[in-house]
Amino acid sequence: MGIWRELRKNRWLYAMSLPVVLYVFIFSYVPMTAHLLAFKQFIPAKGIWGSKWTGLDNLTFFFTGPDWLGVTMNTVYLNLLFIAAGTACSLCIALLLNEIRRAYFKKVTQSLVILPHFISIMVVNLMVLNFFNGQDGMINRLIDRIGFEPVNWFQTPAVWPYLLTIIFVWKGAGWGSIIYLATLTGFSEEYYESARIDGAKRWQQIRFITLPLLRPTIIVLTLLGLGRIFYGDFGLIYGIIGDNSLLFHSTDVIDTYTYRSLRSTNMNSYSNAAAVALFQSVMGLITILFFNWFVRRVDNDSKLF
Amino acid sequence: MASNQTRLLENSARSKPMRPAKQRDMSQLAVSAVAYIFIGAFSLLCFIPFWLIYIGSFTAESQIVQGFRMFPTEFSLDAYRFLLQGSQVYQSGFVSVFITVVGTSGAVLLTSMFAYAAAHPHVKYRYVLSFYIYFTMLFPPGLVGYYLLISNWLSLRDSLLALLLPLLFSAFNSFLMTSYFRTLPFELNEAATVDGAHELYIFFRIIWPISMPVIATITLFYALTYWNDWFNALMFIDDPHRHPLQMMLRRIISNSQNLNYLNTNVNIPVSATGVQLSTVVITIGPIIFLYPFLQKYFIKGLTIGAVKG
Numbered sequence: 001m002g003i004w005r006e007l008r009k010n011r012w013l014y015a016m017s018l019p020v021v022l023y024v025f026i027f028s029y030v031p032m033t034a035h036l037l038a039f040k041q042f043i044p045a046k047g048i049w050g051s052k053w054t055g056l057d058n059l060t061f062f063f064t065g066p067d068w069l070g071v072t073m074n075t076v077y078l079n080l081l082f083i084a085a086g087t088a089c090s091l092c093i094a095l096l097l098n099e100i101r102r103a104y105f106k107k108v109t110q111s112l113v114i115l116p117h118f119i120s121i122m123v124v125n126l127m128v129l130n131f132f133n134g135q136d137g138m139i140n141r142l143i144d145r146i147g148f149e150p151v152n153w154f155q156t157p158a159v160w161p162y163l164l165t166i167i168f169v170w171k172g173a174g175w176g177s178i179i180y181l182a183t184l185t186g187f188s189e190e191y192y193e194s195a196r197i198d199g200a201k202r203w204q205q206i207r208f209i210t211l212p213l214l215r216p217t218i219i220v221l222t223l224l225g226l227g228r229i230f231y232g233d234f235g236l237i238y239g240i241i242g243d244n245s246l247l248f249h250s251t252d253v254i255d256t257y258t259y260r261s262l263r264s265t266n267m268n269s270y271s272n273a274a275a276v277a278l279f280q281s282v283m284g285l286i287t288i289l290f291f292n293w294f295v296r297r298v299d300n301d302s303k304l305f
Numbered sequence: 306m307a308s309n310q311t312r313l314l315e316n317s318a319r320s321k322p323m324r325p326a327k328q329r330d331m332s333q334l335a336v337s338a339v340a341y342i343f344i345g346a347f348s349l350l351c352f353i354p355f356w357l358i359y360i361g362s363f364t365a366e367s368q369i370v371q372g373f374r375m376f377p378t379e380f381s382l383d384a385y386r387f388l389l390q391g392s393q394v395y396q397s398g399f400v401s402v403f404i405t406v407v408g409t410s411g412a413v414l415l416t417s418m419f420a421y422a423a424a425h426p427h428v429k430y431r432y433v434l435s436f437y438i439y440f441t442m443l444f445p446p447g448l449v450g451y452y453l454l455i456s457n458w459l460s461l462r463d464s465l466l467a468l469l470l471p472l473l474f475s476a477f478n479s480f481l482m483t484s485y486f487r488t489l490p491f492e493l494n495e496a497a498t499v500d501g502a503h504e505l506y507i508f509f510r511i512i513w514p515i516s517m518p519v520i521a522t523i524t525l526f527y528a529l530t531y532w533n534d535w536f537n538a539l540m541f542i543d544d545p546h547r548h549p550l551q552m553m554l555r556r557i558i559s560n561s562q563n564l565n566y567l568n569t570n571v572n573i574p575v576s577a578t579g580v581q582l583s584t585v586v587i588t589i590g591p592i593i594f595l596y597p598f599l600q601k602y603f604i605k606g607l608t609i610g611a612v613k614g
Contacts, residue, residue: 006429012504013422017434024475028441030458031450044457093347099340111597112348115355118592120533122554123585127354129558130578132447138357149423174351178604201332232446235536242559258448277447285444 035281037274042078044270058268058275067257068279075232081165082233083225089169090176095206097181113174121239126172128240132163157250160241164251168236176221183217184210216299223295224299227288230254230280254280330469330613355589362582391567394587397553404468405531406547412473412527417520419474420482421508426491435483438494455541467541468549472530478523485519486512501554525595532592550588557581 007014033048038058040051062068093113100106116124131138131154140150153159191209200208232253241251243260254276261273315408356375362481365381388394451471461467467520497507513520535551542548545566548556556566557582 010425010428013428016418016504016508019415020474020479021434021437023415024438027454027471027474028446031446031454032444034450034453035447037449077507093344096340096344099336100344101337104525105341109344111600112351113344114592114596114600116351118529118596119589120535120551120554122533122535122551122558126554126558126581126585127358131354133550170351174347182604183548202336203332206336239535245385255448262449262452270453274447274449277449281444281447288443 033276034274037271038278040271041268042270042274054271058201058271059279061272062275062279067252068276069251070249071257072230074251076229078161078164078232078237078251078253082168083222083229085165085169086173086176086225087222089173091180091214091218093173094180094184095210097177098184098210099202110174113177115174116171117175121235124167124236125186125239128163128167129174130293154244155246157247160247160251163237164240165242168233171236174249179221180214180217184214187213219295219299223291226291228284229287230283232256234259236263323588358582358585362579362586364579366576366579373374384583388567388580388583388587393548393553393567394584395549397548397550398587400465400468400547401532401549401551402536404465405528408469408472408531409524409527410467412475412478413520415474415522416479416523416527417482417513417516418508420479421486421512421558423479424486424489425494435480438479442476452540455537461539463544463547465547468531468534468537471537472527472534475527475530478526482523485516485559489515492541501541501591518602521599525603526600529592550584554584556590557584 003286037051039053039055040048041054041057042048042051043236070084097106097110102108129137134140134152137153139153142228143150151159153163187210191213192205195205234253234255237251237253238256238259241247241256258273258276258280261269261276261278263269266272325413329396353375359376360377362384363380363382364377365379368378419434422428423431423438425431426433455461455471459466459470461470492520493511493515494507497511502511502528533551534549535555538547538549538552539555540553553566557577
């Protein structure tokens, strides 16, 4: 009744949304059923529904295995590093770009800091290889020239969380600054005017006016990042680390782990991977609901939904 | 005496606001100096790797093995000659251009139509539509379902559709557009409806022209996603004839001994590094030339879409 009337009345508008509704159904909702595989022993020929139920076996297998704690910790730790470093650098870039008065300088530098965002991770991968490669990589030549012992980067797991963070910041911080910059150019000049009359120094204006006004934006963007804390940056990590098992100890994340389980020749590979994927999706949902609840209590204006 | 006093008064009247002004200038100057130095340094850092790759790709073989240089030493086009005489680069180039053009057009059309409906105040279930999309971000389907969908259920292995379909819609882009459309004055719509215009006519003839910033932004985003995609190729494409450029690049990086992959039948002594660098230049070429022109649009589009959206 009500529904049909509404659909009829705005049929053209609903028709315009229909392709995406169908698309999302097929490409997002249908694949969700694969989470069921976590409770089954999947045999592709039999399909999801025909395969045998095995209860919690796959989950037990994952949680009693040696890997799960490691990959989960790596995922969370790397994401925390990425969020902290990324936010700080993006903010710095936005605040400082805002101080630059020469239009030409500003235009050129802004184009340059955004540039790395536009290239594929494969190109970054190649750069990283050429810079950090064994003896003849650029970085090692440099280290050698100033008289230190070259490091075999691709065999040293301990440095990679930090190197990945640097690469992440290099690739994304300039791009991330756009939203901050766009927000802060919208702030009313009056705040600064009155602060100047009170004798506020430039950095005091940044600290006591710009930053507090940016707070909601910072919170929302950080929340969005935290909501995805159980999702590794597959492109960045797999693109650079690949299957180099020497570095798994510090860089293997849930996504790369699932990918490898899926690709393994193990008979139960789909179900094992599905158990990991289910764990990831559920944890992701819980985190985002938690952070949203948390922010709603602290600062209702900044909540996501 | 009197004139002296007035001069003193004038001086003090003038110098009183002068003193804080001078301090302000100093702090402004210090902040500016930090800004120019930091931003200058960071943008150089962003630029140097590209510079090294461009220079490297034009450098003679004998020089490149000695490491990258900031300035060209011995100019050579051998790496490009080698690359461009093979057939793989044309096949992959075609695949990349094809999926980028077709995919982006389709994606922009679908996304904008959906976003328009989801933003339209007459649509009673517009928030249901938004939540329907939003939920897929809260609870993503996971890699296994995605893999099964493309390779088993839709049987798209080794098909160009496996590169086209998965990227046809992005929830993030859709939200950006929706919040942009929400800022448009609705009176436009009403006036046109009163004149008897059809919804589709209103959308394509009235809404599109005034939404150019956001449409340009979304076009760029989709185009980049398609152009830079390697994940779907890695998962679903085994046939080298259907490898996009990014996958070709991955192939010659991860298996650098095997330049046969490029199907070159000429004999030029080149190293893997030289060929990799020239491939990178060809891969990122179009983007570097395109994006400075679009920058104005996407900063505007992002601003309107994302700020308090």
